[in-house]
Amino acid sequence: MQRKYVAASVALVVTGAAIGAIYTFLPGGLTLLHRGAEHDLVDAGAIPPSRTDAPRVLVLALDGVDRKLLYPMIRNGELPELGRLLGGDAPKLPHARFDESILSTLPSSTLAAWATVFTGTPPAVHGVAGNEYFVRKERRLAAPAPVSILDPSPVTLTYSDGYANKLLSVPTIYQQLRERDPSANAWVSMSQFHAGAEKLLFASAPVILGAVAGALKGALDVDRSMQKTPYAALDNEVVDNVIEALRGSPQAPRLLTVYLTGTDYVAHGSEGGPDENRMRFLVEVTDPAVGRLRAALEEADRGAPRWTVVVSDHGHTEVLHDERHALSTEDADDPPAVVRAAGYRLRPFTLETKPDADFQAVMAYGGALAYVYVADRSTCAAPGSVCDFSKPARYREDIVPLAQAFSDASDSGKTAPSMKDSLDLVLVRTAQPEGKQPFQVYLGHGKSEPLETTLQRIPHARYVRFAERLRELGVGPNGDHAGDIVLLARNGNEDDVQRRFYFASLYRSWHGSPSKSDSEISFIVSHPEQDTAAIDRRVRAVCGERMQQQDVGNLTVDLVSPRAH
Structure with a gap:
């Protein structure tokens, strides 16, 4: 059996266990299990009556x-x-x-x-940069809708303990x-973000x-x-x-x-x-x-x-629902292989790690794109040391080598044959989130240029308001949640489905890109x-x-x- 199918089976078992977590956190868990539930988030008596x-x-x-x-x-x-x-x-x-x-x-x-x-605010402000992302200041993965990890507990905790609400900065x-x-x-029914509502309604666990x-x-x-x-x-x-x-x-x-x-x-x-x-x-x-x-x-x-x-x-x-086009976490020639071959110690694809876990790079998946987070490796050069992710990565010493490795992997399949021809753009952060334009297009050999320049030079007819939306993702108080490197797969920009790739296990459709079809x-x-x-x-x-x-x-x-x- 292929490993991606094994992973799906394991995930299903874990899902069943995770839904049991509702019993721990939510009063009336037995009611939830059998017929769905409503959960009063605010005392109705504390709400003044409305005008008719x-x-x-x-x-x-x-x-x-x-x-x-x-x-x-x-x-x-x-x-x-x-x-x-x-x-x-x-x-x-x-x-x-x-x-x-x-x-x-x-x-x-x-x-x-x-x-x-x-929230009425963009990602760089509210802080939820995707279905999963890394919070540098806390050295933890946030995964309100897990893609790369086999732990669906955040999904159930979103309804039982406000997991997704707690990720918001606004x-x-x-x-x-x-x-x-x-x-x-x-009243809110099934929405992940419900803080401040009087009542939360949701479906039963078996459903x-x-x-x-x-x-x-x-x-x-x-x-x-x-x-x-x-x-x-x-x-x-x-x-x-x-x-x-x-x-x-x-x-x-x-x-x-x-x-x-x-x-x-x-x-x-x-x-x-x-x-x-x-x-x-x-x-x-x-x-x-x-x-x-x-x-x-x-x-x-x-x-x-x-x-x-x-x-x-x-x-x-x-x-396409096949291993050629799914850039997964499982295979030795997928994106993790690029990180390791470049000499970076990669965080395991798990929700939690020990406080003293040793990793210099983190990957978070999101369909058409993936985020890569890099530590200032001068804080953790020796194996077994703990990287200080609260410090920004250095551009030349930390970001460029890994960006070059991914660029080479897409160009030639170097270190990861399955990644050949898989990437449309490699975006790199050249300034802090407070900067005017934190991400630029990586050109190779340490060089980069503004996204607008690339789009003028190489038009992407399917992409819409890309530069503007990239700013809203990367510029702001939580702009660092989008990583130091953004890998944009060939996906929404391609007419031919045979040329589309995605960062996830096997699926038949995905999204995440700046293309018209996704956006x-x-x-x-x-x-x-x-x-x-x-x-x-x-x-x-x-x-x-x-x-x-x-x-x-x-x-x-x-x-x-x-x-x-």
């Missing part, structure tokens, strides 16, 4: 659904319930604004993107809203485990009904738990966030490419669930109008009593002329608790 005419907002967060896929389906009437939620019947949607300019943050990955949405939109308007209560197991299996029977997939079971239970909570509460929340992940799971595991199966899932599973949610909200709101915000985190790019997210705002032009004016008053992903959070706060514009 106070604005209300639904945020429908769809994982892995780009606008090129979603918008035509809505406008063509393929998703009638979602159309009705947006206040119309296709093709007439007079009460909805479809944004055509917004892009995902960089990386275009789940945790960085949702942290951006639910308040969530729920905390901001409570500061602005203490009477504005919020979550079923979805994780399906993802690890890495294959989807495309002939079966989407309703029979474990991902449908997850999204259906999420919506049903929200409906049950609404019916059991005397008043609907001012802000309700419902996070549905099935489309992303289906994309990652779909044979035949991500688009067809995401479309099927949206039609067969998501749309009926939205219909049930819409009916329950209308009943709970008792005729009061509610804003609807539909937003996604990223899109998808098809990749052009969905963002729709509607209100049953306002027309498209009025909604557009409201959005632009808060967000300006060109939308960024962080604007979604800022707009949501303003819709729930408006300020004069």
Whole structure:
């Protein structure tokens, strides 16, 4: 059996054990195991009553659904319930604004993107640089959605102990809203970032485990009904738990966030490419669930109008489910081999290490890209010594040798044959996070140039606002979370799937790149009593002329608790 399949099997066993951690941290763990749960995060008695005419907002967060896929389906009437939620019947949607300019943050990955949405700040500010990343000052790996490691406990701890919340350096939109308007209560269903909300709702452990197991299996029977997939079971239970909570509460929340992940799971595991199966899932599973949610909200709101915000985190790019294109942690000729051959002691691919663990370099994976962190090796030259990662790496002595090693590996397969022709760009940090442009394109032999110069010299037609988004990742108080070297795989820039690579175990689709397919997210705002032009004016008053992903959070706060514009 190939090692990557062994790894997946081990991960599944570990997942089962990790879900048991919910018992330790969350009151009512037995209830969670059998039917899902709701967890009161704030004493409801401490929240002043809201005015009956106070604005209300639904945020429908769809994982892995780009606008090129979603918008035509809505406008063509393929998703009638979602159309009705947006206040119309296709093709007439007079009460909805479809944004055509917004892009995902960089990386275009789940945790960085949702942290951006639910804080209203970019990664270099909120600190969640990806699905996994290294925190230099603490010498620890943060992995809210593990990619390179076989420990899914952070996923369950996110719901039982606020693991993802604790990674944020800034308040969530729920905390901001409570500061602005203490009477504005919020419920959150399944979203990783929920600090400040009154209530957290989530699915049962067996249903979550079923979805994780399906993802690890890495294959989807495309002939079966989407309703029979474990991902449908997850999204259906999420919506049903929200409906049950609404019916059991005397008043609907001012802000309700419902996070549905099935489309992303289906994309990652779909044979035949991500688009067809995401479309099927949206039609067969998501749309009926939205219909049930819409009916329950209308009943709970008792005729009061509610804003609807539909937003996604990223899109998808098809990749090949084979060892040639998966740049993994397992094989002797994959990226770890490059680090070791260059003479660096590499941190093991585990969530935790001992305080005195000896490593000079760290890798964190994220699909289309990977982060590499390097110590100032003068602090730990001798084997067995502990590197001081709180000190920045030296450019010539520490960063350049490893950047050159990866450049050589991609050019010729040197030290890692499977990496030949795998990298589009090697980006290096030449200044501290407070600098104007911390990452430049590595050209070889210690030379680098600004990304803008490279893009002028070698156009990348599929990349959008790359330099701007790279700044938002690398420039700021937490810019060092993105590493000293960023390896950008040939992925979203390639027409031919045979030329696409990704940093992960075996998958059928990934994301993370600055490409259009990964980055052009969905963002729709509607209100049953306002027309498209009025909604557009409201959005632009808060967000300006060109939308960024962080604007979604800022707009949501303003819709729930408006300020004069």
